[in-house]
Amino acid sequence: MSDIKLGITLYCFTQEYCRGEMTLEDCIRKAKEIGAEGYEIVATQMVPSYPYVSDAFLGEIKAMSSYYDIAPICYSANMDRGLRGDRNLTEDEMLQRAINDVKSANKMGCTVIRQQYLLSPAAMARLAPYAEAYNVKVGIEIHNPETPYTPIMREYYETFQKTGSKYLGFVPDFGLFATKPNKPAWDAALAAGVPVEILETARDMRYANATEEETMAKITEMGATGPAFDAAQGMFNFLQFKRDCKEELKGLQEIMPYCFHMHGKFHYLSEDLVEASIPYEEIMPVIKASDYNGFIVSEYEDHNSGQAVEMTRRHLAMMKKVLRG
Numbered sequence: 001m002s003d004i005k006l007g008i009t010l011y012c013f014t015q016e017y018c019r020g021e022m023t024l025e026d027c028i029r030k031a032k033e034i035g036a037e038g039y040e041i042v043a044t045q046m047v048p049s050y051p052y053v054s055d056a057f058l059g060e061i062k063a064m065s066s067y068y069d070i071a072p073i074c075y076s077a078n079m080d081r082g083l084r085g086d087r088n089l090t091e092d093e094m095l096q097r098a099i100n101d102v103k104s105a106n107k108m109g110c111t112v113i114r115q116q117y118l119l120s121p122a123a124m125a126r127l128a129p130y131a132e133a134y135n136v137k138v139g140i141e142i143h144n145p146e147t148p149y150t151p152i153m154r155e156y157y158e159t160f161q162k163t164g165s166k167y168l169g170f171v172p173d174f175g176l177f178a179t180k181p182n183k184p185a186w187d188a189a190l191a192a193g194v195p196v197e198i199l200e201t202a203r204d205m206r207y208a209n210a211t212e213e214e215t216m217a218k219i220t221e222m223g224a225t226g227p228a229f230d231a232a233q234g235m236f237n238f239l240q241f242k243r244d245c246k247e248e249l250k251g252l253q254e255i256m257p258y259c260f261h262m263h264g265k266f267h268y269l270s271e272d273l274v275e276a277s278i279p280y281e282e283i284m285p286v287i288k289a290s291d292y293n294g295f296i297v298s299e300y301e302d303h304n305s306g307q308a309v310e311m312t313r314r315h316l317a318m319m320k321k322v323l324r325g
Helices: 010-018 024-033 055-068 091-108 121-133 151-163 183-191 196-207 212-221 226-236 246-258 280-288 308-324
Strands: 003-009 038-042 071-076 112-115 137-142 168-172 261-266 293-300
Touching: 003 010, 003 071, 003 308, 010 024, 010 038, 010 293, 010 308, 024 038, 024 055, 038 293, 055 071, 055 091, 071 091, 071 293, 091 112, 091 121, 112 168, 112 261, 121 137, 121 151, 121 168, 137 151, 137 261, 151 168, 151 246, 168 246, 183 196, 183 226, 196 212, 196 226, 212 226, 246 280, 261 308, 280 308, 293 308
Parallel strands: 003 038, 003 293, 038 071, 071 112, 112 137, 137 168, 168 261, 261 293
Antiparallel strands: none
């Protein structure tokens, strides 16, 4: 039986934080106020001394977390292969950075790291002893357009099986299950005067597995202008989608023993708590039927809307409703 806990990633408040409208303390307080049980911190965004955690920052984060009674549960790390200007980092150098992230997560009291797939499967295997020593599970994010069945993710899966370590696994991002276009982008295109027929054509060509080039050529024939191209390009880049997500859900079911943290991606929730592009009603039964024991953190990604707090509140409310059902 699953034991699902609900949190948020402070990434939800990116625009508000970067503009100075919300401080780190505001973000933590708001997470608690809207119903999160824990929070994920994107280290490069909110840890000033990243890739290290200073004692001063550690004191601040512990004080705020204690005061608002909500703790950091995931340290979202960054793997930047292009950190140097003269060459890419070697696998050994990236492994060293990952080891440092494990130590930083442990220092902050986080038991999970969201790691990125630039850290190779072989390097992940070498990281396992450090993850175990510091009691920090390291999960590779499966982010749209990757799925549990894409080649690199299969390579990770096979590596995790070979190591036998319970400290290596995946962090699925629910955007990989998208079955409809991004609603905010669609609505913005309509508001800019794009005929709905052009958007529907781009959507249907995406469903039919047409290429981006073929789709652009077709809507050009239909008289598309800049806003139409922006919306269509988003269908092949920002939020890719398929007619259904049966294959992806089958893959999720297969990798569930290696999942210990998840990103509940969302872009728009209506007042009746329905996500416009991602079929939560199909995703959640798979997770609830498993032995999953971890957090699903709400991850909002429409930062220009100015509605981050309200949308994240709605997402948490939707998740609680789903878990009760």
